[in-house]
Amino acid sequence: MLDSKTTGIVAYITWIGLLIALVAGDREGAKFHLNQALVIWLAGLFSVIPCIGWLWGIFCFICAVIGCIAAINGEEKAVPLLGSIKLLK
Template sequence: MDAKTTGIVAYITWIGLVIAFVLGDREGAKFHLNQALVIWLAGLLSFIPCIGWLWGIFCFICAVMGFISAVNGEEKAVPLLGQIRLLK
C-alpha cells in the first residue's frame, strides 16, 4: 500500500490499524499511523460511564478529522491528541 492508502486504512478500525502497520508504507504514513494509534488508545477510556461516553464521542470526531486529513493527503494534527507521539 502507498502512504495515502495506509493513512486512510489506519483510521478505519483497530484491524485497519494493524493491517496498515504491517502491510503499509510505515515511513510515508508514520504521522497518520501515530495519530490513529493515539486516538484508538484514548478511545478505550470511553468505556467509563457518563464522562467516558463524551470522551468516546470526542475520539470518534478526532478519528473522522484524521480520516479526512489522510484522504486529502495532509498532515493536520487532531485537537488534544495530535501532539502525542508514540511511534518514533
C-alpha cells in the first residue's frame, strides 16, 4: 500500500502509474492528485489532433510536471485550466 504522498507522485508519471495509484494507493489521502492526474491524462488524448495537438500535448505535459511538483511538496495546488475539473468523488 502506497502512502498518500507517494500515491500522488506516482499518479502523474504515466497511465500505468495512475492505474497503480488507483489500485494500490491511498485513494482518500491522495484524492486531489488522483483527480488532477486523471484529468490531465484524459485531456492529453486530444494531443492527437493535427497541427494544434502538439501544443496541447506540451501543455498537458507541463501540467503533469506542475502537479507532480505539488505532490512532492505535499501541496494541493490546482493546475492551470484543467484544475477545476472534478471527475473523482
